[in-house]
Amino acid sequence: MRASGAEGAEGAGGDRTPVPFAIDTRRSLPYLIARAIFTTVVGGWFRPVVKGRAHVPLEGPAILAPVHRSFADFAFSAFLTRRKLFFMTKEEMWRIRPVGKLLLALGAFPVHREAADREALRRAQEVLERGELLVLFPEGTRREGPAVGELHEGAAFLAARTGAPIVPVGIGGSDVSMPKGRRIPRPLRIRVVVGEPIAPPPRAESGRVPRSGIHSTTEALRSAIQSAYDEARGDFERA
Numbered sequence: 001m002r003a004s005g006a007e008g009a010e011g012a013g014g015d016r017t018p019v020p021f022a023i024d025t026r027r028s029l030p031y032l033i034a035r036a037i038f039t040t041v042v043g044g045w046f047r048p049v050v051k052g053r054a055h056v057p058l059e060g061p062a063i064l065a066p067v068h069r070s071f072a073d074f075a076f077s078a079f080l081t082r083r084k085l086f087f088m089t090k091e092e093m094w095r096i097r098p099v100g101k102l103l104l105a106l107g108a109f110p111v112h113r114e115a116a117d118r119e120a121l122r123r124a125q126e127v128l129e130r131g132e133l134l135v136l137f138p139e140g141t142r143r144e145g146p147a148v149g150e151l152h153e154g155a156a157f158l159a160a161r162t163g164a165p166i167v168p169v170g171i172g173g174s175d176v177s178m179p180k181g182r183r184i185p186r187p188l189r190i191r192v193v194v195g196e197p198i199a200p201p202p203r204a205e206s207g208r209v210p211r212s213g214i215h216s217t218t219e220a221l222r223s224a225i226q227s228a229y230d231e232a233r234g235d236f237e238r239a
Contacts, residue, residue, distance in 0.1 A: 021109040021123055023130055027084055034106060035078065042075045045187050046177065051231075052194035056081045061128040061164035062197065065155050065221060067148060067229045068137040070174035072185050076192050077135045080169070086127045087135035088120055121154070128162040138221060142180060146233060148226040156217040159200035160209040166221055168195035170228030193232040195224045 042048075056062065064077055064085070077085055084107060091110035094100035111120040127134045136158070138151040155166050170193040178185035198220055201213030 021104060023086070023123075023127055023132070024107075025084060025130060025132060031084070031105065034102075038075075038106075039078050042078070045185065046072075046076075046190045048076055048079050048190045048192055050079050050192045050194065052196075052228075053080055055167055055194045055196055056083075056133075057165070057167075057197070058083075059131070061131050061162055062133055063128070063155050063159060063164050063166045064133060064135045064169055065138050065166050065225060066135070066169035067171055067225050068139045068142050069144070069171065070142065070178045070185075071180075072174050072178045073137070073142075073171055074135065076171055076174070076190060077169070079192065080194060081133065083133050085133050085135050086124075088124065121158075124154075124158055125161055128158060128164045134158070134164075138218075138225070144175070144180070146229070148222055148229060151218050151222050151225075153214050153218045155221060156201055156214045159198075159217065160203075160214060163200050165197035165199055166217070167197050168221060168224035168228050169193070170195070170225060170230070170232035172229070172232030172234070191232045193228040195228040198224060 056064070064080065066073055066077065074087060074089075077087070086107040086109070088111040089103055089108045093103060093108075094110050109120065109123045111117050124134055124136065136155055138155045139148065140152045143149065158164065159166050172191035172193070173188055174185075174190055176186070177188040177190065198217065201209045201217045203209050203213075
C-alpha cells in the first residue's frame with residue numbers, strides 16, 4: 001500500500017518480515033499514563049484549538065483522515081477524542097527498537113510506503129472491523145501548499161470494506177511550526193477543524209462496491225478535507 005493507503009495494497013508486500021502487531025483495545029494504565037504525558041507535552045507546546053470534535057463518533061469504526069503538511073500532524077489526533085487510536089507509521093520508525101516498541105504500545109503499525117503493502121491493509125481493516133478508530137493520511141505523504149491535491153484511495157477502499165465513515169480533518173499552522181527539514185517544531189498554537197463524516201461508498205445490488213463509488217467518495221473526501229483545511233488555515237492566519 002503506497003503511503004497511507006492506495007488501493008494498490010492488494011498487491012504483494014514483498015519478502016519483508018512483518019512487525020508483530022496485535023490489536024489491543026484496552027485503555028490500560030500504562031497506555032493512559034503514556035497518553036497523559038504525550039498530550040501534556042504536545043498540548044503545552046502547540047496549545048491546539050479543536051473545532052468540530054463532536055463529528056468524531058463516540059463508538060463504532062471510523063477513519064480519521066487529516067491533511068498532511070508536517071511530521072507533527074499525527075499528534076493532533078489525540079485531541080479529537082478520548083477513544084484509543086490506531087494509526088499507520090512509516091516502517092523506518094521501527095529501526096529504532098525502543099521507538100518501535102513504544103509505537104506498538106500506542107496502537108501504531110508499520111506501512112511500507114514505496115510499494116504495495118497487503119499486511120498494512122489487513123491490519124487497518126482488522127482495526128475497523130473491531131470497531132476502533134483508524135488514523136489515515138489520505139495524501140499519503142507530507143505535501144506543501146494550501147491545495148489538497150489528488151488523494152490515494154485507501155480510505156474509501158477501507159470504508160467500502162468495513163462500512164466505516166471517513167472523518168475529514170484540517171490542521172492549520174503545523175506547516176509553519178514544523179515544515180519539512182525542521183527537527184524541532186516552533187511553539188505555535190495549532191488550529192484543528194473536524195468536518196462532518198462522509199458515508200462509505202454505496203454497494204450495488206450485487207453487493208459489490210463499484211469502482212466509480214470508490215472514486216466519487218475519494219473526491220468527496222478531498223473536497224471535505226480542503227474545506228476543513230481552509231477553515232483551519234483561516235483561523236490560524238487571523239490569530
